[in-house]
């Protein structure tokens with residue numbers, strides 16, 4: 001379980017997050033939704049400690065993460081897998097080397113064990129036999145899948161995904177979403193996914209947090225969204241006329 | 253205000269860069285790789301520029317000193333000392349600031365905007381140290397060798413110019429380059445280059461590492477890296493000359 005307590009964050013000229021308090025539960029795919037530029041990535045980076053919070057606390061299963069020193073943070077980071085928006089695979093390394101990298105940093109596994117684990121992870125995301133390709137030889141969806149394989153390489157307790165579907169076609173998006181959902185349940189992880197993709201919300205959003213203008217505006221399950229009266233949320237979710245029509249039909 | 257901000261942030265970055273490495277073997281491997289990428293790959297450009305500059309310095313000295321009272325071996329001496337004192341360190345450093353500086357800034361900038369640096373940090377890697385320290389060490393080791401190389405091929409370029417144009421006899425030239433030789437000048441030049449190597453790599457790394465935005469900003473960082481490295485090279489050239497030669 002990850003708790004975000006009264007977190008604020010500002011950059012030199014603007015306030016991006018204002019007093020956000022939210023709880024993300026274990027074994028669930030928690031979704032953070034909001035317009036592009038609303039601060040989803042900043043929130044995620046504050047949670048994993050890539051950005052320092054200005055106020056408030058980030059609590060991992062009872063441990064106040066943002067107050068830890070570098071060494072103790074590292075022991076929690078070992079439990080974190082993160083999927084970045086563009087994949088963020090290391091260009092100069094092959095697919096296999098990319099997946100082995102976190103094992104090199106955190107463990108004392110032998111070369112054999114590392115390769116075996118890498119193959120297992122690749123198989124899990126249906127990317128077997130791509131071990132010796134370089135990231136620029138892969139398509140967008142393949143990159144994301146390799147990035148997921150890298151994120152789960154160390155069997156993390158926490159999985160973070162920043163816009164896992166951005167730049168992907170709807171069908172590939174669903175494959176990635178399903179993969180995230182399955183992995184979350186399989187390994188009982190606490191998963192947080194940033195997205196602005198409504199298909200994902202409906203497919204995998206067991207808990208949805210809506211952020212607008214840096215504030216938490218709404219939270220609930222994907223089913224509850226259909227019945228919500230929150231105007232800002234409705235404007236965001238049911239942006240096109242077809243969706244508006246669906247919503248009205250449900251209501252009546 | 254802006255200057256103090258940058259100096260503070262640069263200093264902070266350098267503190268992060270010079271912390272004790274955790275996985276030494278990975279740093280070692282990375283340093284060897286950078287020595288090749290940043291150092292050995294610059295041999296070609298240093299060779300070409302040094303040969304031509306040596307030749308031009310020789311010809312210009314020759315055509316501007318057609319005074320019968322000046323012994324012609326002074327032309328060889330002029331070529332040698334210009335190469336050793338200024339060209340092989342300062343000019344070569346400026347060239348390398350353009351080549352290596354922009355390379356470093358755009359590489360780190362791209363890694364920043366594609367979140368590869370964040371990915372490293374998530375894996376508990378001190379990304380500043382892991383990415384930048386090997387570059388600094390590699391350049392500090394290799395650039396002085398490029399300086400020595402530049403001295404040799406520059407003087408050779410002067411000799412070639414003499415052989416082809418016969419402005420003076422090659423024998424006079426050879427006599428000139430041995431005349432009143434002060435070995436300390438070589439030390440002076442090498443010391444300067446060590447400092448320049450640090451300036452180029454650290455300043456370029458600073459601009460690359462703190463890029464924010466997209467490919468456009470990476471371009472801006474890379475330009476800034478080259479301009480600011482060059483300015484600091486010129487500034488430190490004056491300071492070091494005063495310190496060492498006075």
Ligand SMILES: Nc1ncnc2c1ncn2[C@@H]1O[C@H](COP(=O)(O)OP(=O)(O)O)[C@@H](O)[C@H]1O
Nearest residue numbers: 011016034035036037038039040041042043464
């Ligand atoms: N490192 C940074 N420096 C300054 N401003 C930033 C930085 N990172 C993000 N921002 C700003 O924070 C706001 C939210 O960005 P972000 O979290 O990336 O939005 P999104 O919800 O699309 O992920 C944007 O206005 C962006 O300009």
Ligand SMILES: [Mg+2]
Nearest residue numbers: 040041162163
């Ligand atoms: Mg984002």
